[in-house]
Amino acid sequence: MSSRSHWEAVYRSRSTQAVSWYRPHLDVSLALLRQAGLDASTRLVDVGGGASTLVDDLLELGLTDITVLDLSRTALDVARERLGTRGKAVRWLAGDLLEADFVPAAFDLWHDRAVLHFLAAPEDTARYAAQVMCALRPGGHAVIGGFAPDGPERCSGLPVARRSPADIASVLGPAFRLVGVSTERHITPAGTAQIFAYALLERR
Ligand SMILES: C[S@@+](CC[C@H](N)C(=O)[O-])C[C@H]1O[C@@H](n2cnc3c(N)ncnc32)[C@H](O)[C@@H]1O
Structure with a gap:
């Protein structure tokens, strides 16, 4: 099953409030x-x-x-309909972040919760880093969170690469400075604890 088919099947078969990564608010990301x-x-x-x-x-x-x-x-349609x-x-974009045609320096902030952790192959992580580098302006920031080294080994049935904030920083490379870290003990809707690690990185 391709990655796109996997995710379409997940969102078609489950309520968005029942998926393991659901939180009413992404508090750690927001902090x-x-x-x-953040401003208007x-x-x-x-x-x-x-x-x-x-x-x-x-x-x-x-x-x-x-x-x-x-x-x-x-x-995306679920979120769009919820917002009315x-x-x-x-701007709602359906596509693969690794293939997206970002306008250089188009963003001040990049946010990713539980997406990079699906990427482990060096060519994929290198492509991810290149996409962040392209999309963010110099001085812009990335907030990236995923399963911590003591987190689960799978998410949505797929294997993940568990990373500390320093590991996330090393994926992005020396063009980024680690300026903040956080951890989260996420409780899934089924009641299981999952440890997440987050990095706040500044593009030099
Ligand atoms: C574990 S969910 C996290 C969703 C959301 N970030 C959150 O924290 O609630 C992973 C999400 O990443 C999306 N995804 C996975 N690989 C992707 C890729 N290469 N490009 C764009 N989206 C991707 C999936 O469709 C899914 O919505």
Whole structure:
């Protein structure tokens, strides 16, 4: 099954509030994004945003330039429908972040919760780093979170690469400075604890 088919099948068969990564609010992400600096003019891309409520909270904070990119059009439609007319202010892109044609320096902030952790092959992580490097302006920030070294070995039935904040920083390479870290003990809707690690990185 291709990656796109996997994610479409997940979002077609499960309520978005039942998936293991669901949280009512992405509190740790929001805290790190605030640390990086958020205002109405901040240009933010949420890669692999799925149907998460981060976009709702960012709109509530007054952001006017938000892009949500995901492999699953179904997930994006769930978020768009939830937001109603507010969703018209958001750019919704269905596609693979590794293949996306980002305009250079188009964003001040890059957000990824539980997407990089699916990438382990060196060619994929190198491509991911190149995409962040292209999409972010110099001085822009990336907030990236995924399963920590003591987190689970699989997510959505797929194997993951578990990383510390320093490991995430090393994926992005020397063009990025690690300026913040956080951990999260996420409780899935089924009641299982999962440890996440987050890195806040500044593009030099
Ligand atoms: C574990 S979910 C996390 C969703 C959301 N970030 C959250 O925290 O609620 C992973 C998401 O990444 C998306 N995804 C996986 N690989 C992707 C890729 N290469 N490009 C874009 N989206 C991807 C999936 O469709 C799914 O919505």
